[in-house]
Amino acid sequence: MAAKVGLFPSSSLTTSPHAIAAAPTNAPRPRGARGLASPGRSAAAMDAFHVSSQAAEPLLRTTGAAAAAAAAATATSNPRLRVRTHAQGGEAPSSGGAGDGAAGKEFSWSSIILPFLFPALGGLLFGYDIGATSGACISLQSAELSGTTWFSLSSIQLGLVASGSLYGALGGSLLAYRVADFLGRRIELVTAAALYISGALVTGFAPDFVLLIIGRLLYGIGIGLTGYLVGSLEIDVVGGWRYMFGFGAPLAVIMAIGMWNLPPSPRWLLLRAVQGKASVEDNKKKAIQALRSLRGRFRSDRVLADEIDDTLLSIKAAYAEQESEGNIWKMFEGASLKALIIGGGLVLFQQITGQPSVLYYATSILQTAGFAAASDAAKVSILIGLFKLLMTGVAVFKVDDLGRRPLLIGGIGGIAVSLFLLAAYYKILNSFPFVAVGALLLYVGSYQVSFGPISWLMVSEIFPLRTRGRGISLAVLTNFGSNALVTFAFSPLQEFLGPANIFLLFGAISLLSLVFVILKVPETKGLTLEEIESKLLK
Template sequence: MRFGSLEFDGGENVGVCTRMASVLAPSTTVRPIAGGYASPLPSRLTPTKVHYNPQPLRSMKKSKKNAAASQSSRLPLLPTVITPNLRLRPQAQGADYSSPSPSDDATEDVFSWSSVVIPFLFPALGGLLFGYDIGATSGASISLQSAELSGTTWFNLSAVQLGLVVSGSLYGALAGSLIAYPTSDFLGRRRELIAASALYLVGGLVTGSAPDLVVLIIGRLIYGIGIGMAMHGAPLYIAETSPSQIRGTLISLKELFIVLGILLGYLVGSVEITAVGGWRYMYGFSAPIALVMALGMWALPPSPRWLLLRAVQGKGALEDYKEKAMNALAKLRGRPAGDKISKRQIDETLVSLKAAYAEEESDGSLLEVFQGASLKAFIIGGGLVLFQQITGQPSVLYYATSILQSAGFSAASDAARVSVVIGLFKLLMTGIAVLKVDNLGRRPLLIGGVGGIVLSLFLLAAYYKVLGSLPLVAVGALLLYVGSYQVSFGPISWLMVSEIFPLRTRGRGISLAVLTNFGSNALVTFAFSPLKELLGPANIFLLFGAIALLSLAFVFFYVPETKGLSLEEIETKILN
């Protein structure tokens, strides 16, 4: 006799099969007849698939579990057949056994690594170009002010003029995040990233060929607008197109690309620092990378979730958008167009999206992000990117050279080498976060990392107050800070921002988070110099340590775990 894909020889095992049927379908009855049992199941049991589920039969009520347990005490054990992860799925006669059930695909997306690399790579280039600007500007600001090396007649820049050049991309990023707020849902993730790459391209070319200071600053602003739009669109596109099992890994890898960009900027700067007009090459080097990003994004499909969002919003025919979404998902997963798995996943996403919109029939206003589940998401995401900026990263890196010099490291005499050393360490620690984020989860990395930040800041304060004779304490605290930041606030903040917002407000919510990030960055940049003069290093590290302690409490009490959940599950299980 066969039950599903399990074969029984008869005798006592027939009773085992019958009892298993009663456990799987408690509401049915089995009546004895001559020579055996009559079951409500089909008289000829067709073989079915054996499916594996990390939570077998947990949907049964407790009373049914107890009943099954009491029955199992009378059953012979079958350890070689039934495992803790085994789920048997009886099918009606004539059912289609060739495709998995919806619940299987909702739990785990079917994908190949080769199919997810390209949809990740080109959006991640937006992060690399952001990091490249940070690294290249450190060398370009030196080259630009050199009478021998600038190659200009306007090299003698004032502090305000130099500040505008250095911070021009930051102001542009603020403008870009403001532009993204009302336009992101209209443009879509893909077109937003194409626009960002075009702004990167134009900004890099204008900056590299600037004939005077005004054009240089305009080029920096254009490039910065590209940063604001890319840092909004890239996590959105990656989050909405990634399989849920590796979403955390891929979005954290985007942070790794930012660090790689910083290192690339340092490298190009160190090569071109002795060339006349080297700053032009440093800024212009971003243009070909931006062109690759633009061509790659042009070839990628739109986000399937964005297409469904437009359908539910009534921006076009539902069936047309649904068909486009199915084709986009199939292309992203490397499947044939119109395959059953993509169709089922699109149907499930559409159902959850319609349910979300059914609660509020209107399209919502620009202020909808400050209401209900969206407000809760903004508190979580906005809080993380705010604490990311105000827990002292600029101040720690500012004192890095003097700390290493006090410990006797010869590399500290060369600021460029110190930057490369710290950049390599950041890269290493970010790699650890990338490898562990979908294994350990978001909360453990955040709590452990922010705890390390708190300890390192108080150690630095103690060094400048009472432990000045122990420079190795400062070096250890510096490395602890950098490492802890790169496994917590560095990658996890943007990961949480990209996945925590409901789909209907995700575009606007992330634009507000990006605005919060760059706004707080600008605030810290402006406030650091006067605070440094007013408080001194010991007290400024105490201040940042207290803020970091507050951020640790915020993470512990407010930030949820999203590991392994689909974006729709995050919306229904955490935000509602």
């Protein structure tokens, strides 16, 4: 039976482009090859995760955001995360090869947890900027709390503060494409952590506006829900914005130290050999040592060597396939063009319906809604963040039951209603603060069951195998570029048009995106990647 594309266990639901950036494949995995795969994954998931290390792992990660994508890349090197016991009687072990039965009774948990934990800190760092910026912009503009003489920022300057990390992310994604294979996944993550540290420190100690923006660019991408928590504690402190922006440095130090002590990626070592940049035999030995470190010591050398050999064959096939792809213009032909319109359209509308602005300026919106104290607004932002997490869980459990299109259509409808409610609040309902809070909750909930996770799930499914790497690259660039532009433009547009009109504009764009989904986006529920290409992209 053909395996179906789904969330558990065959695909991964994420609101971030970075995990997806490591997921595309450029060539199907050779039949019978075990490599570094999990036997529990479906064939579709095999296609999504067994990728050319050159084509997929380095694609479009920011030097800062590289952490999240490389976390997924590191994860593919260590998927067999199950406890195995002695075979009973004359029974063969349930998995693995000869010589791997009794030895697999126990293993080191650190060999399993640490390779996921330290790269995952990059994912934590990814979202931090949203929460930290929301509170820091309030503190930074306050004559009493900024602790500076340059607190009177124009709307353009405020837009640069909010979007600076996103422009850094956009530039870093182009840089990462060139340096990822040269540095390797581990050193790339260490470099990313160093940039986080530098950006956080420069921003936190910035004596003037120019250095603040330089720090934001270095910072690259933010760092997680922690931003809301820190914002609620430091927002009423003089110079509290410095603490909010600088808080990422300790997390980045932990990430850098942890990544430095992890082994190199076995797939990267094998890729270097395939590319002719290292000896095949030497790097196979290094890959076996790295794999033993990642899996624990309780695996026989022969079993590990077999897996490395199979993975080497897979990488050779994928590398050869990628070399035959031709130039980037292949993306604008036939099925690839149709997939690009669908995937690119989804991630574009994901941003230009106002999502970055609503989250980056959530604290400001809540202050105008009657939560006069900045700390009160930040606390409500925490509740919104928790609600966001809850609604993501709803999407996780329902997307394979309900399908992609129903969640997209229903969620985008909710987004449009919430934006029109925000416009109405600023226009005629400003004496009812619960309208603004309710609209924010509706926006967050609707986004988290539609554009947030489903866009990236669709992007991971919709591109033909041969051009998936490049297709997702373009989707990620579109995402970063539109995110940066919307975040930057929100403050000047709000000043020029007024908040009511800006939310009306976003609401109108949401209706346009709803029409796009209804007319252009197919349902991929229950289809294999091959069926999607043959049935939906013709």
